[in-house]
Amino acid sequence: MAIKTEPITINMGPQHPSTHGVFRLRVTFDGEVVVDVEPVFGYLHRGTEKLAEERTYVQIVTLTDRLDYTASMSNNLAYVRSVEKLGGIEVPERAQYLRVICAELQRIASHFVSIGFMLQELGAFGTPLMYCFRERERILDLFEMLCGARITLSYMRPGGLIQDAPEDFWPALGILMESMPEYIDDLEGLVTSNEIVLARTRDVGIISPELAVNGSVTGPMLRASGVQWDLRKANPYEVYDRLEFDVPIGYQGDTYDRYLVRVQEMRESVRIIEQCIKQIPGGAIQSEAPFFVRPPVGDVYDAIEAPKGELGFYLVSDGGISPYRCKIRAPSFINLTVLRDMLVGWKLADLVVIFGSTDVVLGEVDR
Amino acid sequence: MSFDQLYDLLDRFVPESIDWMVFTVTALILSLAVINAMVLCTALYTWFERRMLGRFQSRIGPNRWGPFGLLQPIADVIKLLVKEDVIPVVADRAVFTLAPVVLLVPALMVFIVIPFGEQSFLGKLNVGVLFILGVTGVNTLAIIMGGWASRNKYALFGAMRGAAMLISYEVPMALSLIGVIILAGSISLVDIVSSQGIFYILVQPLAFLVFMAAASAEMSRAPFDMIESESELGAGYHTEYSGIKYAIFQLAEFMAPLVTAAVATVVFLGGTKGIDPIPGQVWFLLKAFSVVFVLLWVRATWPRLRVDQIMGFAWKGLFPLSVINFFVVAVELFVLQEPDGTITNQSMMIMTGINWVVMVVSIVLIATVLGQGKLQHKLPPQPSSLANMAASEGD
Amino acid sequence: MTKLFVGTELAKVIELNHPDSIADHSDAAAIIHPGQIHEVLAFLKQAEDLDFQVLSALTAVDYIEYFEVIYHLLSMRRNTRCVIKARLPGREELTIPSVTDLWRGAELQEREIWDLMGIKFEDHPNMKRILLWEGFPGHPLRKDFIR
Numbered sequence: 001m002a003i004k005t006e007p008i009t010i011n012m013g014p015q016h017p018s019t020h021g022v023f024r025l026r027v028t029f030d031g032e033v034v035v036d037v038e039p040v041f042g043y044l045h046r047g048t049e050k051l052a053e054e055r056t057y058v059q060i061v062t063l064t065d066r067l068d069y070t071a072s073m074s075n076n077l078a079y080v081r082s083v084e085k086l087g088g089i090e091v092p093e094r095a096q097y098l099r100v101i102c103a104e105l106q107r108i109a110s111h112f113v114s115i116g117f118m119l120q121e122l123g124a125f126g127t128p129l130m131y132c133f134r135e136r137e138r139i140l141d142l143f144e145m146l147c148g149a150r151i152t153l154s155y156m157r158p159g160g161l162i163q164d165a166p167e168d169f170w171p172a173l174g175i176l177m178e179s180m181p182e183y184i185d186d187l188e189g190l191v192t193s194n195e196i197v198l199a200r201t202r203d204v205g206i207i208s209p210e211l212a213v214n215g216s217v218t219g220p221m222l223r224a225s226g227v228q229w230d231l232r233k234a235n236p237y238e239v240y241d242r243l244e245f246d247v248p249i250g251y252q253g254d255t256y257d258r259y260l261v262r263v264q265e266m267r268e269s270v271r272i273i274e275q276c277i278k279q280i281p282g283g284a285i286q287s288e289a290p291f292f293v294r295p296p297v298g299d300v301y302d303a304i305e306a307p308k309g310e311l312g313f314y315l316v317s318d319g320g321i322s323p324y325r326c327k328i329r330a331p332s333f334i335n336l337t338v339l340r341d342m343l344v345g346w347k348l349a350d351l352v353v354i355f356g357s358t359d360v361v362l363g364e365v366d367r
Numbered sequence: 368m369s370f371d372q373l374y375d376l377l378d379r380f381v382p383e384s385i386d387w388m389v390f391t392v393t394a395l396i397l398s399l400a401v402i403n404a405m406v407l408c409t410a411l412y413t414w415f416e417r418r419m420l421g422r423f424q425s426r427i428g429p430n431r432w433g434p435f436g437l438l439q440p441i442a443d444v445i446k447l448l449v450k451e452d453v454i455p456v457v458a459d460r461a462v463f464t465l466a467p468v469v470l471l472v473p474a475l476m477v478f479i480v481i482p483f484g485e486q487s488f489l490g491k492l493n494v495g496v497l498f499i500l501g502v503t504g505v506n507t508l509a510i511i512m513g514g515w516a517s518r519n520k521y522a523l524f525g526a527m528r529g530a531a532m533l534i535s536y537e538v539p540m541a542l543s544l545i546g547v548i549i550l551a552g553s554i555s556l557v558d559i560v561s562s563q564g565i566f567y568i569l570v571q572p573l574a575f576l577v578f579m580a581a582a583s584a585e586m587s588r589a590p591f592d593m594i595e596s597e598s599e600l601g602a603g604y605h606t607e608y609s610g611i612k613y614a615i616f617q618l619a620e621f622m623a624p625l626v627t628a629a630v631a632t633v634v635f636l637g638g639t640k641g642i643d644p645i646p647g648q649v650w651f652l653l654k655a656f657s658v659v660f661v662l663l664w665v666r667a668t669w670p671r672l673r674v675d676q677i678m679g680f681a682w683k684g685l686f687p688l689s690v691i692n693f694f695v696v697a698v699e700l701f702v703l704q705e706p707d708g709t710i711t712n713q714s715m716m717i718m719t720g721i722n723w724v725v726m727v728v729s730i731v732l733i734a735t736v737l738g739q740g741k742l743q744h745k746l747p748p749q750p751s752s753l754a755n756m757a758a759s760e761g762d
Numbered sequence: 763m764t765k766l767f768v769g770t771e772l773a774k775v776i777e778l779n780h781p782d783s784i785a786d787h788s789d790a791a792a793i794i795h796p797g798q799i800h801e802v803l804a805f806l807k808q809a810e811d812l813d814f815q816v817l818s819a820l821t822a823v824d825y826i827e828y829f830e831v832i833y834h835l836l837s838m839r840r841n842t843r844c845v846i847k848a849r850l851p852g853r854e855e856l857t858i859p860s861v862t863d864l865w866r867g868a869e870l871q872e873r874e875i876w877d878l879m880g881i882k883f884e885d886h887p888n889m890k891r892i893l894l895w896e897g898f899p900g901h902p903l904r905k906d907f908i909r
Contacts, residue, residue, distance in 0.1 A: 123671025216867025
């Protein structure tokens with residue numbers, strides 16, 4: 001006798017352990033298999049773009065902290081670069097190096113969060129997450145040395161940084177960079193060749209390179225699909241053209257590749273920071289930019305390679321002290337375009353893992 | 368105090384004609400003692416588990432109340448008891464209320480037949496192993512009741528997964544115990560303990576591994592914790608429970624590792640047997656403790672398997688392994704046993720040797736069929752032609 | 763370095779293939795008539811020597827007299843970028859063809875523009891509000907939006 005069945009629709013979120021904040025997925029299941037997904041956005045919408053229109057260029061730096069709150073430095077960097085390009089502000093070389101160091105430290109910290117939560121969603125009971133957070137904590141300590149804050153940093157300003165690194169920052173950074181490869185080895189030993197992790201992540205949630213490019217996917221997700229595209233190499237900003245590093249890519253764009261690409265990127269970041277420590281010159285860290293920046297009338301789009309992907313700011317100036325329009329090209333938001341293609345056909349258990357591997361931060365998605 | 372002593376004591380005050388009543392009262396008193404001891408043990412165990420997990424995760428764990436945070440379970444219980452006991456309007460009240468009880472009672476009943484000492488009276492129950500298998504089988508019912516009655520989709524998911532998984536894993540669990548039963552020649556737990564000249568974990572390592580895997584699935588712990596997989600279903604079948612009912616679910620859940628440890632200790636680790644000056648009860652506790660620790664270790668380290676992988680593992684992995692084990696043991700027994708049906712320690716040694724070889728070979732075989740294999744990629748990945756970062760560098 | 767196409771040059775190339783589609787051009791961008799935006803963008807995507815396979819960002823700006831929809835295109839193969847704009851005069855009932863059939867990446871961004879700016883994209887598969895809830899009064903990123 002055939003049993004009558006019907007699909008079941010579940011609201012995953014906005015209060016769900018695996019939604020990285022307040023995200024909602026309206027999922028239709030056939031048994032355990034996902035047949036349809038409809039993401040519902042906006043639970044964390046704070047109108048950042050509208051707020052930016054009423055603040056001065058320097059004040060907006062604090063708003064950018066709250067976009068991708070696991071990678072504030074990168075947000076600062078992307079924003080101040082756009083302002084500098086718009087206003088034609090020069091940045092001293094020492095500040096550029098420090099910015100690169102901060103951005104790369106932030107990349108490591110952000111990837112730790114991403115990997116940790118993906119493993120948490122795989123069902124590992126907290127241990128890998130704690131491993132990741134233990135090391136992230138030390139990076140946040142360094143940030144605290146730089147600017148006194150740990151999460152919402154606001155360390156960068158158009159034209160440079162708020163202050164130079166203190167004396168004891170450099171030895172602390174040196175020690176961390178020495179031990180970081182070991183930490184990453186530790187984490188990899190726990191995860192990379194784990195039988196269950198392999199069974200759960202390999203060949204799951206594949207994004208083809210064509211789909212990734214067509215869907216404007218950027219960052220580790222794009223590179224995991226085998227598309228070697230990194231703005232740090234393609235359009236070297238700050239001092240990346242003087243630094244040597246590789247752009248790791250994955251084989252086929254499954255969840256496992258996304259994990260591996262992130263781990264390898266952390267290793268590359270360590271390499272970059274070590275070179276920066278050797279090369280950094282002395283001198284000023286802030287150019288003579290006025291507090292109230294008044295860029296000429298015009299518009300500019302500038303993007304950097306943030307941990308999540310291409311983070312761009314499109315600024316329109318009307319000559320005043322605040323931007324006429326400030327558009328944020330948020331990588332996590334646009335990466336979610338392909339969410340449905342990744343999820344349909346997989347099981348409930350894969351759904352949370354694939355979603356975790358996309359590494360979205362809701363502060364950035366909803367802005 | 369053993370059963371017989373208590374029985375004699377009570378017998379003095381009661382006329383001959385109602386001896387059965389004395390028996391009943393004695394059994395009830397002892398059972399009550401065991402149950403209370405176990406609930407206390409479970410409370411202690413929650414503390415132990417949380418502290419150990421803390422160590423595994425390089426943090427501290429509960430350490431605020433009492434020495435080393437030992438009073439933490441009391442605080443937990445008080446917190447849970449004073450919480451409002453919510454029953455959803457749409458829930459099936461009777462079933463909803465009954466489910467936690469149905470889950471807890473079997474877990475407690477198992478302890479009654481565990482021989483904690485050589486004098487254990489109920490441990491002599493002549494169908495001990497069957498009793499354990501039968502009683503723990505009721506779990507499934509409780510989980511379906513809880514999941515179905517809450518009328519919550521997550522709970523339903525958890526319950527349906529539970530139904531599939533628990534029933535599947537009962538098969539390899541029972542089959543792995545059969546090897547022990549035919550070797551011991553009895554299904555009474557006391558007899559199984561006394562027949563272990565060499566601990567059965569050495570004689571039948573394969574059965575032990577299968578049993579531990581199946582048991583951790585039976586109690587829904589990592590890596591098989593898909594019934595309440597927190598990251599997917601919130602809390603699985605007990606999503607809608609709160610207050611005292613939730614506390615009972617938690618109690619039953621934390622009791623499960625103790626049940627498993629006790630059964631594994633009796634069946635595979637020689638129960639109360641040990642080196643003499645130290646009493647058997649201490650040995651029992653030590654053995655059970657090490658089993659619990661291994662379970663905890665697994666839980667702290669491994670991610671969870673997916674639904675289909677868990678079912679596949681039961682039927683393609685554990686089932687053949689347990690059949691191999693019990694077949695090999697049966698053949699060995701047929702060849703090696705003495706004319707009167709007993710087995711000497713020497714033949715036991717021979718069996719041990721053969722079984723270890725069988726275990727390694729069969730596990731390697733199954734692992735190559737089911738396993739993920741090593742990372743096949745030898746060459747670095749080829750960049751797709753869709754992007755070229757070096758382009759237009761020349762102009 | 764990524765090469766940014768100069769708007770004037772780009773306008774010439776577009777003019778050759780789609781005459782009369784250029785409304786205006788400057789160094790920064792080429793401005794296209796909204797009616798022809800889809801053909802022009804399709805051309806930019808498919809032309810061998812332009813090859814803009816990625817829609818990097820899509821946004822809109824309220825200039826009070828008109829709205830500007832801005833397409834930031836990127837060619838990963840050639841490492842080039844270009845900026846295409848379209849101007850929509852007026853304030854009510856604004857529509858422009860959707861480019862979701864060319865770039866899937868436009869899906870969420872077009873919905874966001876509809877939500878915050880109030881520009882409808884024709885033929886979009888799911889033209890609903892995205893960040894705000896259905897029934898929200900007005901479009902908050904417009905300059906005349908009052909809380």
